Amino acid sequence: EAQVTQNPRYLITVTGKKLTVTCSQNMNHEYMSWYRQDPGLGLRQIYYSMNVEVTDKGDVPEGYKVSRKEKRNFPLILESPSPNQTSLYFCAQEETQYFGPGTRLLVL
Amino acid sequence: EDQVTQSPEALRLQEGESSSLNCSYTVSGLRGLFWYRQDPGKGPEFLFTLYSAGEEKEKERLKATLTKKESFLHITAPKPEDSATYLCAVQAASYKLIFGSGTRLLVRP
Numbered sequence: 001e002a003q004v005t006q007n008p009r010y011l012i013t014v015t016g017k018k019l020t021v022t023c024s025q026n027m028n029h030e031y032m033s034w035y036r037q038d039p040g041l042g043l044r045q046i047y048y049s050m051n052v053e054v055t056d057k058g059d060v061p062e063g064y065k066v067s068r069k070e071k072r073n074f075p076l077i078l079e080s081p082s083p084n085q086t087s088l089y090f091c092a093q094e095e096t097q098y099f100g101p102g103t104r105l106l107v108l
Numbered sequence: 109e110d111q112v113t114q115s116p117e118a119l120r121l122q123e124g125e126s127s128s129l130n131c132s133y134t135v136s137g138l139r140g141l142f143w144y145r146q147d148p149g150k151g152p153e154f155l156f157t158l159y160s161a162g163e164e165k166e167k168e169r170l171k172a173t174l175t176k177k178e179s180f181l182h183i184t185a186p187k188p189e190d191s192a193t194y195l196c197a198v199q200a201a202s203y204k205l206i207f208g209s210g211t212r213l214l215v216r217p
Binding site for chain 2: 004031033035040041042043044045048050058059090092094096097098099100101102
């Protein structure tokens, strides 16, 4: 069964404390993305990756980093989280349009 | 500027009352238009991809159509389990996906 997994699913943290949200897919596809979803703003792309070691900025990349060292994994890194990064985050495997279950992040 | 606008923002229907959701777009080099269903607290679930004007896709009570400026998601004889937020997105020539804000559909028994 095709799957995109994200961890953690819920996270409460404080301003400035580095965190990583993991994303893993079992479909061996190349194109993956990270989105954030906020009320009234819809889904906005943060970063995307077309292949291993190939990443590019989406619409709202400020304050985020990503890495793609292997095809399966695409972690999202917040080096110094701020309250405006409180949001619902989704990882997606774009070739078959498969989204992960989401990570709800609260930054205090 | 690439843009996607969905209307209405919210729609309440009685069970069996057919209706349509609209997705209008402007994009440089449309690669595809996508429809998704999203339930509360879950990730979007892919429904359809449309690639060119005139194309139609169907799945159970849902039918998606595409013109050069907009797409419609027609819901025929909806049931309460069709209640969800329906999202539309376009993929630009750059492969970037641009999402609309969604239509919240509530179907009452």
